[in-house]
Amino acid sequence: MRPATQKSGSGPIGVVGPVLALLLTALGIVLLREALVTTGAVAGTRWLPAAAEGLRGFAPAWWLIPAGVVVALIGLWLLVTAVRPRSRRTLPLTSQTGIFLHTRDVARLASGAAGDIDGVLQASSSATRRKVSVSVHATTDQGLREAVTEAVTHSLAPLRTPPRVAVTVHSPRQKLSRGDDR
Structure with missing residues (x-):
């Protein structure tokens, strides 16, 4: 085929x-x-x-x-x-049959992987062909960035060229330190 x-x-x-x-x-x-x-x-x-x-x-x-x-x-x-060349919003998987994921599906996959980590209350993400940005709301930020980055990187491993992963952690302690709790 x-x-x-x-x-x-x-x-x-x-x-x-x-x-x-x-x-x-x-x-x-x-x-x-x-x-x-x-x-x-x-x-x-x-x-x-x-x-x-x-x-x-x-x-x-x-x-x-x-x-x-x-x-x-x-x-x-x-x-x-x-x-001008047409835009490409899909990423190839490592397969011989030519299977592709759309960037919005890559973002959903990253959000799902981040949401499975203990301590993550909510995860959202956006993706391009080169970068996945993950934003998580968590109970604490101790070691969570590394855990989320590892989980998202592992979930995107089947892609032929996995995008770079950037994780932003928002914790209640950060809000209190900035005085955002009004």
Whole structure:
């Protein structure tokens, strides 16, 4: 069996595509209306000749230069955005069949592993492909950071390249020392 390929996101052009599709659809509707009015299938006046006549007396103005620069920069941004690589939010497991975990699943796995440690009241985490950040609320902070780091690292060991683990411990004693108990 051939291994599965890694899933990738829609990429940054995913936002621009629907906007351009709407603009092209609107242009198509205007051109279709013009064709129907020209052939006499629909009564009305043509819009394009009126718009061209309105531009006839258009003289150069100072604001056209910045407007042209802005349009050129938008076009350049669209080109760069179109060729940028698509985002990857999955991590491969050490298997021959191509099994991948999404970063949100890696975060859930880390939270579960941290929550199983004695002394942890609540655990939450976030993950990227390179780092897992675990935040735990605990009864005490003595040696808990190392225990949580070890448990999370052990639970992420099946990943081909395990991300770096960063643990933050919040204990009631820290709140009292800062005067947050109001």
